[in-house]
Every structure is written in C-alpha cells, then in structure tokens.
Amino acid sequence: MASFVIVTDDGSYSEGDEASFPELSAGKVRLESYRHEGDYVVLHFEDGIDVAIPEFRVHRIVDREQVAR
Template identity: 70%
Template sequence: MASFVIVTDDGSYPEGHVTSISALSVTSVRLESYSHEGDYVVLHFEGGVDKAIPESRVRHIITRKQVAS
C-alpha cells in the first residue's frame, strides 16, 4: 500500500509507481520517495533517477502516516 501519492495536472504518481524514461534509455524504474527543492517537487526513482516537477503543476500531495503496531 502506497504511503504517498503526488497528483499533478498530467496524472498521479503513487509510491511504487513503475515507469520508463526513454530520454535516459531507462526501461523500468520504481518511485521510492519525493522531496521539495525550491519551486519543484522532485520524484526519486530507484537507480538514482530523479524527475523534477514544477510546483505549479502539482495539485495535491497525499500522504499516509505509518502507524506503529
């Protein structure tokens, strides 16, 4: 179950989302985390691949807090 979802003008990026990034010849990477850097929300994928999205395109960031058992 995802602990976060980034919702943008173009769609959504839940934690664990798998995508390809043809510009880097990357066929399959999984979204692991995100951060805020200046006017961007940066999606951090496995293998050191990052995708920066301008904050103006981000509609919501939805998070789920981890509850200790």
C-alpha cells in the same frame, strides 16, 4: 499500499509506480520517494533517476504517516 500519492495537472504518481526513461536508457524503474526542492517537487525513482515537477502543476500531495511498530 502506497504511502504517498502526488496529483498533478496531467495525472498522479504513487509510491511503487513504474516508469520508463528511454532518453536515459533506463527500463522500468519504481518510484521510491519524493522531496521538495525550492519551487519543485522532485520524484525519486530507482537507479538514481529524479524527475522535477514545478510546484504550480501539483494539485495536492497525499502522504500517509509512517508509524513504526
């Protein structure tokens, strides 16, 4: 189960989703985390790939609090 979902103008991104970045010669990599940087929400994928989305395109972020057991 994903611990976060980011809903944007053109779809949504959930923790664990896979994406390919042929322009970087990267096959499928998993979405691991996100962070806020200025006016952007930055998605961090495996292999050090970051994708910055302008905040105005983000409708909402749903984040499940991580509770240590």
